[in-house]
Amino acid sequence: MSKAKERVVHTRTTPLSSLKRKGKVLASPASGLNMQFSSWINDAIPEVLWSLLAITGLPREDALGSFRRILAKVRENKDALDTRRLEHSRLAELEQSVFNSLFADECAKQDFSIALSPLLLLEALPDRKYWEALLPKPDVERSWSRLAETVARTFDHQSQEATDARWLKITTVAALGKLHLPTSMAERAREFDEYPNRGDMRSVRPSIRALEMSFRPGVANEKRTPWMDEFWQEGWQSTECVLVNPDDEATRANHAALFDQLATLYEALIEHFLETIDQTGIDAKHDACFGLTFYVLQLLFFCLKSTVGQALPGRIALRSAVECYIVLAYLAHNDNPTVWLQFRNYGAGQSKLAFLKRLDQDEVPSFISSELLEQLANQDAWMEFQDIKLGAWADKNLRNMAQEAGEKAFYDRYYDALSGYVHGNWSAVSHAVFGLCLNPLHRFHRVPLPPRLLIDDAVPDLMKIGNLALDKLAHMYPAFKPRLREAHSKTSAEKAAK
Numbered sequence: 001m002s003k004a005k006e007r008v009v010h011t012r013t014t015p016l017s018s019l020k021r022k023g024k025v026l027a028s029p030a031s032g033l034n035m036q037f038s039s040w041i042n043d044a045i046p047e048v049l050w051s052l053l054a055i056t057g058l059p060r061e062d063a064l065g066s067f068r069r070i071l072a073k074v075r076e077n078k079d080a081l082d083t084r085r086l087e088h089s090r091l092a093e094l095e096q097s098v099f100n101s102l103f104a105d106e107c108a109k110q111d112f113s114i115a116l117s118p119l120l121l122l123e124a125l126p127d128r129k130y131w132e133a134l135l136p137k138p139d140v141e142r143s144w145s146r147l148a149e150t151v152a153r154t155f156d157h158q159s160q161e162a163t164d165a166r167w168l169k170i171t172t173v174a175a176l177g178k179l180h181l182p183t184s185m186a187e188r189a190r191e192f193d194e195y196p197n198r199g200d201m202r203s204v205r206p207s208i209r210a211l212e213m214s215f216r217p218g219v220a221n222e223k224r225t226p227w228m229d230e231f232w233q234e235g236w237q238s239t240e241c242v243l244v245n246p247d248d249e250a251t252r253a254n255h256a257a258l259f260d261q262l263a264t265l266y267e268a269l270i271e272h273f274l275e276t277i278d279q280t281g282i283d284a285k286h287d288a289c290f291g292l293t294f295y296v297l298q299l300l301f302f303c304l305k306s307t308v309g310q311a312l313p314g315r316i317a318l319r320s321a322v323e324c325y326i327v328l329a330y331l332a333h334n335d336n337p338t339v340w341l342q343f344r345n346y347g348a349g350q351s352k353l354a355f356l357k358r359l360d361q362d363e364v365p366s367f368i369s370s371e372l373l374e375q376l377a378n379q380d381a382w383m384e385f386q387d388i389k390l391g392a393w394a395d396k397n398l399r400n401m402a403q404e405a406g407e408k409a410f411y412d413r414y415y416d417a418l419s420g421y422v423h424g425n426w427s428a429v430s431h432a433v434f435g436l437c438l439n440p441l442h443r444f445h446r447v448p449l450p451p452r453l454l455i456d457d458a459v460p461d462l463m464k465i466g467n468l469a470l471d472k473l474a475h476m477y478p479a480f481k482p483r484l485r486e487a488h489s490k491t492s493a494e495k496a497a498k
């Protein structure tokens with residue numbers, strides 16, 4: 001499937017057209033709900049770990065059977081438990097005898113006790129001493145893998161295993177007599193009782209999850225416990241990172257043929273430049289038109305090296321090419337001598353500004369010399385005669401220029417994702433700098449990678465933009481036929497489809 005035809009259907013995503021605008025914010029669909037989010041991963045998983053080990057370590061029916069028998073014990077020990085649910089920090093507050101009456105029968109079953117034995121790896125587990133009395137000594141190597149697998153399978157708070165554990169949490173509250181549902185929800189209460197055998201799971205499961213969220217820190221009287229952090233701390237200290245480079249399969253694109261093609265085209269465009277000037281004075285339109293096109297082609301030229309086109313600088317080059325093309329399209333659309341001149345004078349004015357600022361500075365940047373700045377500022381006229389225009393050169397932002405030039409669709413295609421790379425937005429930084437640690441016990445944190453080759457190449461986009469710029473130029477200065485042809489560099493979508 002080519003990138004142009006790529007249609008990814010995100011069933012859980014609200015389309016852009018349905019998002020409501022509030023001032024300068026496109027509000028998320030959840031922002032209207034008065035809901036306090038707290039974290040299933042950070043806070044809930046450590047506290048319900050024993051149930052997660054059971055649901056992931058035993059056949060589901062067996063685990064749910066154990067949960068139901070434990071719930072019956074909860075009812076029997078209602079007074080001793082008071083408001084305490086079956087969470088590690090709360091279980092630690094019980095007497096050993098109460099703890100045993102809840103869990104001893106189930107732990108006498110070998111499968112159940114083996115499934116829960118990885119709990120004993122965790123030094124800071126609040127109710128550790130109680131479990132120690134009931135569970136066999138864990139096989140260290142195997143048990144860390146079991147813990148990692150358990151977290152991996154329940155990391156998504158909507159997974160079946162996570163939902164089962166969340167069901168146990170709310171039915172524990174019900175067994176303690178602390179869950180008060182309105183009479184209108186009598187059927188829902190029966191569905192909870194008989195989970196997962198009554199009602200439509202497509203509606204029962206979400207309502208379990210919604211209810212469970214009200215028993216997390218940050219909601220009502222729920223408080224964070226030290227164990228919520230200690231669990232993740234132990235995972236971090238006891239297990240190694242499993243670092244993954246998301247672009248592991250990137251191969252260097254071979255642009256040798258394109259390189260020759262571009263060199264020939266560039267030569268031909270120089271010829272065309274010389275053929276289309278009729279005098280040597282200032283021609284703002286001719287210079288801008290050819291200049292911007294050559295600029296795009298140069299950006300492409302340097303991106304033909306895979307260390308550029310398939311790396312971070314390729315995105316920055318592409319963003320620059322996008323802007324050049326929109327500016328060219330805007331200029332061509334207006335095709336007005338004043339506007340062409342405005343574009344040119346703005347550039348000279350900026351050089352003057354930079355030059356004058358530089359005179360006051362002790363430390364100067366390395367990428368440009370004072371001589372060059374002065375030369376650029378004085379190119380058309382002595383800079384003393386030049387005004388410096390502040391703000392945008394056409395008094396329009398790029399979006400408005402694109403709109404006016406009929407290039408809004410082009411702008412939408414490229415602008416947002418690319419600009420991040422120039423501005424160092426978080427998403428761009430995250431993509432360029434970090435890989436993912438796939439150890440679930442490390443909560444899939446980010447780890448910096450060395451500068452790397454990316455699977456996706458900026459070159460096909462730069463070729464398209466180069467051709468678009470050539471189309472504009474050829475329209476204003478006919479006839480110029482050469483264009484860049486796909487030499488072939490596969491997109492990641494095509495690679496994946498292979």
Ligand SMILES: [Zn+2]
Pocket residue numbers: 240241242437438439442445
């Ligand atoms: Zn890690």
